[in-house]
Amino acid sequence: MNNNLYETVCGICPHFRQQPVEKVSRWADSYLSLPFISNKDYFRLHKDILTPTTFKVDVDQFTNEIEPYLQKFKHWGDKYWDQNRLGLPLVNITGELDEKNDPSTMPLDEHFSEYQTDIIYHDPDIKEKTEICDLPSLEVLEPLFPYLIRSSILWWDKGAGFSKHIDVFLPATNLRLWGTTKPIDCHFEGFEIPEIEPGRLYVIDTSKPHWGSALFDNTYQFFLSLQLEAFTVIEKNLLPS
Numbered sequence: 001m002n003n004n005l006y007e008t009v010c011g012i013c014p015h016f017r018q019q020p021v022e023k024v025s026r027w028a029d030s031y032l033s034l035p036f037i038s039n040k041d042y043f044r045l046h047k048d049i050l051t052p053t054t055f056k057v058d059v060d061q062f063t064n065e066i067e068p069y070l071q072k073f074k075h076w077g078d079k080y081w082d083q084n085r086l087g088l089p090l091v092n093i094t095g096e097l098d099e100k101n102d103p104s105t106m107p108l109d110e111h112f113s114e115y116q117t118d119i120i121y122h123d124p125d126i127k128e129k130t131e132i133c134d135l136p137s138l139e140v141l142e143p144l145f146p147y148l149i150r151s152s153i154l155w156w157d158k159g160a161g162f163s164k165h166i167d168v169f170l171p172a173t174n175l176r177l178w179g180t181t182k183p184i185d186c187h188f189e190g191f192e193i194p195e196i197e198p199g200r201l202y203v204i205d206t207s208k209p210h211w212g213s214a215l216f217d218n219t220y221q222f223f224l225s226l227q228l229e230a231f232t233v234i235e236k237n238l239l240p241s
Contacts, residue, residue: 001025012169013109027112030120036171037228045175045234046205049191052239055140055201057222059181062137062199066153066220069132072097073155077106078114084157088132090224091151093121095128104152123174123225126150141201143237147230149174154221156184161213164189167206175234177224178204184219186212203234 001021009028010017016024045051066088073086087105089097103111103121111121127149132138161184168176179201186193189209196202201222226234 001028015113019113027120031122034122034124034173035228036173037231039170041231042170042172045203045231048194049188049205049208050194050196050202053177053201053203053234054237054239057140057179057199058137059199062135062220063181065135065137074102074105076154077110083160085160086155087152089130089152090132091127091129091148093126093128095130097130104150108150123150124227143233144224144226144230147227147233149225149227151224154223156214156219156221157217158214162211164209164211166209170207172207175226175228175230176204176206177201177226179222180219182216182219184212184214
């Protein structure tokens with residue numbers, strides 16, 4: 001791994017400096033081997049920070065159907081234990097809800113640092129759907145299911161949230177959709193946020209610094225990552241923003 005690439009990677013993820021150079025090199029090599037979408041095509045979908053789609057989950061139905069699974073949610077990562085922020089996998093490595101050290105219930109860079117040794121995982125490598133995808137309220141998302149990769153349901157109580165971060169680097173290796181069952185305090189650096197419709201799925205531009213927190217208890221969010229092949233399906237289902 002040449003020094004320029006190492007410095008670029010560690011500039012984006014400073015905590016990678018705490019990892020062996022050989023491990024960071026394998027991460028970079030595997031990441032650069034992934035397919036990318038051109039920035040031109042990326043912004044064909046990301047017409048705004050949040051671009052609405054026709055996909056909409058019935059919030060009341062989903063809230064009732066997810067209740068039997070509340071004990072299956074796990075704390076999101078190994079930080080901020082004072083906040084009730086949890087995750088339940090829609091897609092993970094095994095397709096099981098009790099997967100140990102599940103990369104779909106923590107930041108993927110944290111999973112890399114703490115749990116990845118021989119195998120390096122990026123979003124497109126994580127593609128086994130769990131039984132949560134079978135909930136009747138999520139049938140509206142079936143056109144997306146063939147393309148679904150590392151994805152989760154997030155559960156936040158009031159005050160829980162994420163600090164400022166970026167999820168996708170351009171050119172992107174995956175596409176993101178997001179929605180929420182209740183309004184949240186959502187911010188994107190330098191952008192005004194349109195009114196968010198509960199249950200509506202949005203193409204979200206997570207290449208921009210963003211952060212947010214729940215305004216209400218029992219706020220569920222749909223955090224979907226998709227293969228680039230989902231481009232056409234998403235484009236056909238865009239609404240005017």
